[in-house]
Amino acid sequence: MTANAAKSPKYDLSTIGEGQIRLTVGRGERLMFTRSVHMNPACSEANVAGLLSQLGRETLWTSSLPEGDLGDYILAEYRSVGVHMDTMVRRPGGRTALYFMEPGEYPMPANVIYDREWTTFRATGIDDYDWDEILNTKVIFLTGITAALTDTTAEVVRYAADEAVKRGVEVILDVNFRRKLWSGEKAREALEPIARQASVLFCSIADAEKVFGITGTPEEVTAELQNRFGCKYVVSTNHTEGPYLRGREGFYPYRTTPVNVIDRPGAGDSFVSATIHGYLSGDIREGVKWGQYASKVALTHKGDLTRVRPGELDIPLGTDIDR
Numbered sequence: 430m431t432a433n434a435a436k437s438p439k440y441d442l443s444t445i446g447e448g449q450i451r452l453t454v455g456r457g458e459r460l461m462f463t464r465s466v467h468m469n470p471a472c473s474e475a476n477v478a479g480l481l482s483q484l485g486r487e488t489l490w491t492s493s494l495p496e497g498d499l500g501d502y503i504l505a506e507y508r509s510v511g512v513h514m515d516t517m518v519r520r521p522g523g524r525t526a527l528y529f530m531e532p533g534e535y536p537m538p539a540n541v542i543y544d545r546e547w548t549t550f551r552a553t554g555i556d557d558y559d560w561d562e563i564l565n566t567k568v569i570f571l572t573g574i575t576a577a578l579t580d581t582t583a584e585v586v587r588y589a590a591d592e593a594v595k596r597g598v599e600v601i602l603d604v605n606f607r608r609k610l611w612s613g614e615k616a617r618e619a620l621e622p623i624a625r626q627a628s629v630l631f632c633s634i635a636d637a638e639k640v641f642g643i644t645g646t647p648e649e650v651t652a653e654l655q656n657r658f659g660c661k662y663v664v665s666t667n668h669t670e671g672p673y674l675r676g677r678e679g680f681y682p683y684r685t686t687p688v689n690v691i692d693r694p695g696a697g698d699s700f701v702s703a704t705i706h707g708y709l710s711g712d713i714r715e716g717v718k719w720g721q722y723a724s725k726v727a728l729t730h731k732g733d734l735t736r737v738r739p740g741e742l743d744i745p746l747g748t749d750i751d752r
């Protein structure tokens with residue numbers, strides 16, 4: 430190696446987002462009258478890092494959490510699957526974000542109630558984070574959830590994307606629109622500039638309409654997203670149909686089959702995570718298949734983080750997972 434050979438980045442993927450605790454009522458129970466809840470750690474971005482780490486990638490998750498048991502509870506979950514946390518901010522005060530969930534069963538819809546005001550994460554801004562370490566990565570993964578929380582967290586996401594581009598780090602954006610956190614209009618304002626910087630954009634067909642006002646067939650919607658933002662790839666889902674991949678080389682629809690849902694949260698993140706694994710391996714078309722498989726695995730066990738044994742998702746390239 431020559432003295433000035435370029436050093437490869439420390440992480441494959443780095444991400445930033447609010448660690449939370451999910452409190453889920455039992456099947457058939459209403460939150461208003463329940464006497465017990467099931468607790469598990471949660472965070473969209475950490476879920477993505479957590480599965481990637483189980484797939485053998487080096488990942489870094491940054492958040493800001495209060496000192497004490499609740500923050501430790503969240504960190505222990507993601508640390509247990511090998512996510513690096515060297516840039517984690519801990520503060521003596523502030524709240525831990527919570528979300529309550531009634532899982533719902535047809536015809537009752539699932540219901541999520543966020544309790545994430547006044548949290549430590551919301552009070553943390555650009556200057557509190559170690560950007561040299563955070564951006565020592567091949568890709569930075571950002572989501573609309575973090576941008577939705579406050580103007581300050583939106584600034585953090587914007588800064589992460591701008592700095593990444595300046596330093597030659599790829600940006601991957603998951604729109605992940607949460608109507609309980611912000612409006613489509615605000616989401617569009619905050620996310621459009623980041624989508625323009627993204628090499629891979631994850632945006633469901635529903636979110637394309639709610640956030641960017643784009644409608645049509647999946648082929649048309651993904652084409653419009655790609656034309657508008659110039660991303661290398663657009664990856665889209667449409668409830669139980671799809672997924673769809675749009676690259677400069679073409680449009681690829683995938684076929685999917687239903688699974689028995691045990692616990693829904695985290696399935697989207699697993700899809701994104703395993704798709705990114707494919708992208709980082711140089712084959713996003715296979716990655717989408719891995720994503721489909723990972724999200725099925727996610728749906729069939731409890732918890733926001735998808736846990737797999739080593740090798741369980743090691744599907745050889747070219748395998749038809751829907752066989």
Ligand SMILES: O=C(O)C(=O)C[C@H](O)[C@H](O)COP(=O)(O)O
Pocket residue numbers: 449471472473474476574607693694695696697698699733
């Ligand atoms: O909603 C939020 O703010 C969270 O970060 C909590 C959850 O861990 C993810 O939302 C799960 O996301 P899906 O994989 O799309 O089900």
